Amino acid sequence: MFSISNLVSGYGQSQILHELNLDVAKREIVAVMGRNGMGKTTLFKSLMGVLPAWGGQICIDGVEVSKLDTHQRVENGIAYVPQGRMIFPSMSVLENIQTGLPASAKGKVPDDLYALFPVLHEMRGRKGGNLSGGQQQQLAIARALATNPKVLLLDEPTEGIQPSIIKDIARSLKEIRNLRDLTIIVSEQVLSFTMEIADRFLVIEKGKFVVEESRDKVDEASISRYLSV
Numbered sequence: 001m002f003s004i005s006n007l008v009s010g011y012g013q014s015q016i017l018h019e020l021n022l023d024v025a026k027r028e029i030v031a032v033m034g035r036n037g038m039g040k041t042t043l044f045k046s047l048m049g050v051l052p053a054w055g056g057q058i059c060i061d062g063v064e065v066s067k068l069d070t071h072q073r074v075e076n077g078i079a080y081v082p083q084g085r086m087i088f089p090s091m092s093v094l095e096n097i098q099t100g101l102p103a104s105a106k107g108k109v110p111d112d113l114y115a116l117f118p119v120l121h122e123m124r125g126r127k128g129g130n131l132s133g134g135q136q137q138q139l140a141i142a143r144a145l146a147t148n149p150k151v152l153l154l155d156e157p158t159e160g161i162q163p164s165i166i167k168d169i170a171r172s173l174k175e176i177r178n179l180r181d182l183t184i185i186v187s188e189q190v191l192s193f194t195m196e197i198a199d200r201f202l203v204i205e206k207g208k209f210v211v212e213e214s215r216d217k218v219d220e221a222s223i224s225r226y227l228s229v
Ligand SMILES: Nc1ncnc2c1ncn2[C@@H]1O[C@H](COP(=O)(O)OP(=O)(O)OP(=O)(O)O)[C@@H](O)[C@H]1O
Pocket: 011, 014, 016, 034, 035, 036, 037, 038, 039, 040, 041, 042, 043, 083, 156
């Protein structure tokens, strides 16, 4: 469904991603785990076209998107929840979600989005900056889902969020996958969170995938060793 082949990218002269390959099935949730600085954000920025790839291919449902601009990639079905959430603090919750809607929606937020995150409906008139960290994360996910993606990329969604809310986010993501047949790639350092949701685990080290294990064979101890400093 979503495939990356020989993806190479970096900044200036420094190569960060080294020929990454990954195939993700429809409805599959894949966790990309790794310590700070290993290349998770660089991978997502390259997939979105925020950072140009130096080489390789990215395909969504058989359509090659690696030469397209970011907005064209979004039209082809990929959406991104960046690290730090990046919601617009002085815009209302409703306006934040509307920034993700296609023009054809005429500003109307689909009911299923509010059904997934009822708190966003209650708070739709509030400024995004006044929400808690967990609510902002839900808002960032809702804004990404407003584009009606096939593939959702989430960069460290649990960062700075309370453990009780992390469980809610895990539950919502599984529900969204089931409701929308969504493919999800999530980067994380928190193994307890990805153990709740992921079907497959990859570890990234210095821009290369060094471990790949499916849910039924996952060795938590060995993945933890890669995550500890
Ligand atoms: N704008 C930039 N210019 C130059 N080098 C960068 C830039 N952004 C990141 N890097 C370098 O690229 C490497 C990978 O960084 P990246 O942000 O992808 O890591 P990460 O795994 O997402 O970690 P984190 O959790 O800290 O975001 C690091 O060595 C980092 O220093």
